[in-house]
């Protein structure tokens with residue numbers, strides 16, 4: 418997931434600038450990232466959510482199988498049916514999202530969105546009683562990795578390297594071509610890197 422976020426940020430230089438400006442403001446150029454900074458990194462949070470929208474790691478969630486026949490959205494689901502929930506399609510549906518294929522973190526800046534699976538337009542961690550139990554851990558690790566990478570380093574693509582954003586179909590949505598990016602020191606105090 419961190420790879421997808423880095424790829425989207427590298428593909429959108431204005432987003433990279435906004436993320437790094439926020440990191441500079443919240444953390445400062447003489448410190449490194451700590452957990453206490455996380456709640457203040459609202460733009461980075463929006464960037465991560467927008468990446469989850471376009472690249473949900475589990476595009477079909479885990480299959481459901483009702484033990485009684487039921488009706489959902491006007492459709493009868495017979496007992497024992499294997500039901501796939503196509504989150505990938507839901508999160509790119511123009512009925513749910515304006516210009517769904519555009520990477521626009523601002524749509525998540527209004528604090529209306531969370532990962533709890535109560536809004537069926539945005540379900541990267543699933544929903545209901547089988548929602549991902551690692552949600553809080555997964556989210557925190559992701560913020561920590563990305564904030565650290567983007568605060569401590571500037572990033573560029575190798576010369577003549579074209580950025581590829583296509584995915585590979587599977588149980589988990591992987592980038593078709595691994596991202597290669599080059600870091601350079603961003604903080605002036607070299608001792609912060611040890």
Ligand code: HEM
Pocket residue numbers: 418474475478479480540541542543544545546547548549550551552554555556559
């Ligand atoms: C970016 C991080 C992660 C994402 C996007 C993610 C996403 C998901 C999704 C979509 C599901 C299926 C939920 C559903 O069908 O409603 C799931 C299930 C699950 N996840 Fe995660 N997950 C992440 C991290 C983790 C971590 C860190 C752990 C454990 C430490 C974890 C453990 C599990 C388990 C055990 C299930 C199965 C739950 C069940 O079937 O009751 N996940 N995850």
